[in-house]
Amino acid sequence: MANLFVDGKYGDRGIILGNEAIARGALEAGIGYASMYPGTPASEIIIALDKNKKNIKNIYTEFSLNEHISLHGAIGASWSGIRSLCAMKNVGLNVASEPAHFLAYTGVKAGLVLAIGSDPGAPSSSNEQDDRWYSLHTYMPIIEPSNIQEAKDFTKKAFDISEQFSFGIILMAPSRLCHNAGILHFGDCLDRDLISGNFKRDPENYLNLFNLAVKNHKKYLERSELLKQYAYNSELNMIIDAQISSTKNSRIGFISSGVIYSHLIEALNFINADYYKILKLGITFPLSEKLIGEFLDNLDEVVIVEEAEGFLEFQIKKIAFEIGYHGKIHGKNIFKAYGELTIDDVIKGVSGFLGKAAPEHFTAAVNKSEILSAQIPQRMGTFCVGCPHRGTIYSILKASGYSNTDSKDRDVIIAGDIGCYTLGLLPPYNAMDWLTCMNSGLSIGQAISIADKSKKIIALVGDSTFYHSGIPVLMNAIQNNSDILYIILDNSWTAMTGHQKTPSTKTDIDGTPVPHSVNLKDLLKSLGVSYIKTVDPNSVKRFSVIIKEALKEKGLKVIIAKRECILQEERRKKIKNLKSKLENSSEIIYELQKERCVKCNECFVELACPAIQSVKENGINNGKEYYFIDPVSCVKCGVCYEVCPNSAIRKVEFNLNPSIDLKSQMHFLNNK
């Protein structure tokens, strides 16, 4: 796939991810600059370009430290005449909202597209915000593709629109599109030899102060009006005429956009009602009053099918008022404003509104699943086997007197933050007291330390989140002498989004040293932190003693829990083993001896490593249950060995015989 992503030409077809289709559209449009702070579901947009950059001429890719920097970077490239793509997740625009609010004032030179991965249902986010509302004040035009082909085609087109009207363009892609994988018909790429930057001063647009800002404000409102005229004629918006006439049905219409439009089309087919008048909006801001007016004409009722709070409904109702439309406009009275709007929701909403029953196999399945779902235990994500964050969370809980098995609550407040360690808020750990946005942990925590002096506070932050916007928060805590323990979980990578480098990354996965990596301890020292301890989070006993000691001290304390992400460590090992072919090496195995195990649950529930599993003796339902370490998933981190109070877990070291086939020896050991 990677080759087709770079070398694909008109006529080629391939399976591609929605995010990659967006990146490919940008590539076809001849971008030279791509930046993002990683965030699910948008990450693969820039990953696709970054991992192929050696084979793409004149491209610069950057995983910036935060979205504010990332969007500014794209703006700088655009002003230098280089088409630029910036990507981020929905909440990223909160951080980048500052540059976004100036982009209309200054305008662009080369096309600039800001691709936003929204996350309805919040499967990987801390909120469900619909970033389209930002455009009511940033005035950034919004384009919404419905499928993989449009993701590519609309992105390409967005660069032209950006240049024509001098706006940065928002390309909205919900996770259902970002992570839709299917067929893409490729187009040709612009000649990449022509990409070269040349920044020219443009004080009239780029300087914004006093009346200069007012003048630019007026100018972009005028450009937005011109864009409405463009939207009226654009093929990105499409009216599908009704296929029935002179019945009541011919006076009902539907309006939709993006992935929800694809749900609508499928839903209408599903209930054999594929004959209504439909307006598909590819440009959802600004809306053309003329287009909406023409669509509403002759309709008695219109249904707006969209996710979240009703951004289209808000705009269309305003237009309807202005043009004196007297029909009924439905939207959020039918479709919920929270959670993901699924294909099921659209089928139910549309069939309910039209009074046309959904097929029997659908209603039967819906009814059945309601009965079934009551019996199915919830499954929640947890740390990977061997994840150093498990050691950190376990150590904190032990230091704070928490025990899940005898329902003892902890006596410290734990401030959560964004990253893999966020999973610590889930059972069995319940080790977080709030989770909102990036670096809310320490900043809210330090105020609580002032407001409620009776409690101890631990604030958590990962290395990537710390570098994102945590340094000012820490400096603020130092300057105000906050009484708080700050634990930086430094695993050297932005792990949750696919292991992008952080300033802490010292060695790349292939072993090459990373230039300009930051010595975190030195940084903390120079910021003025006097209490700094570094600890291996997998040494849980030592770690919890250090936490207990730190909690006794007054003022700001920082502990660096330093251990590389286990997934990266394992990858590194694999590469190394392939190189050295493992001659004369030894192998460690941890074994849980069932005759010594009293099922105290220290490893199984408190530590809750997924490699420790339970099985019923002889596979009988009523047989005695015992615990064992699954050799297939165990990565030999040894934490369970350390926590077992009864020495039931044994560490066995084998010296592998280099003269015998290694694979068969490992097979023997694993099945022991």
Added chain:
Amino acid sequence: MKKFNIAITGLGGQGIITAGTILKNAVLDSAMQDVSGSERRGGAQREGYVEAFVKYIFYDSIAELQNPRKNMHSPMIASGDADVLISLEPLETLRAASYVNKNSVIIFNTNPHIPISVRMGKNKYPELDDILESLHGITENVFYYDFNKLSIENFGSIISCNVISLGVLFAKTNIPVSKNVIENILLKGSKAKDNLRAFDIGLNL
């Protein structure tokens, strides 16, 4: 237009997404075919629910292919609208059972992965017999195997569960794609020899 919907579900790290991608690559030869389907990705986190939808579309005519009322497809599978459900974990089979109807085929892995809530004693993991009873209440076409055991016995790890399940898919359903196409895709991929053997194991179950 002919459609064939496959829902693949399981847990992070089981190769659910890979299985979906293999199936999607099977319809690249003709412009009259299309495929899409969204993925729910576990990210780096293990134990999380993962699903991949494979929605095959076979157009009857160019006119249909160009008709905006027909050529747009949701990335999701509606309740009861999957022709096949493949699940690599018993509990997740039950969770995804809403995708199937009385004519659908269910293929699932009997090897359980116990969720934390069960570990903590707050919930009970359903017995295999109860799971089977629930599934049989929806469709008679239920095929189940211990894919973990088969994969470990043959390949020394659970890495091949997904490809073995694809073999079963071709053995037990009327999927409108030739198995030779899948074999060619596996042949071009990494670990071709192991994957072809895993596919063959599934075909012969």
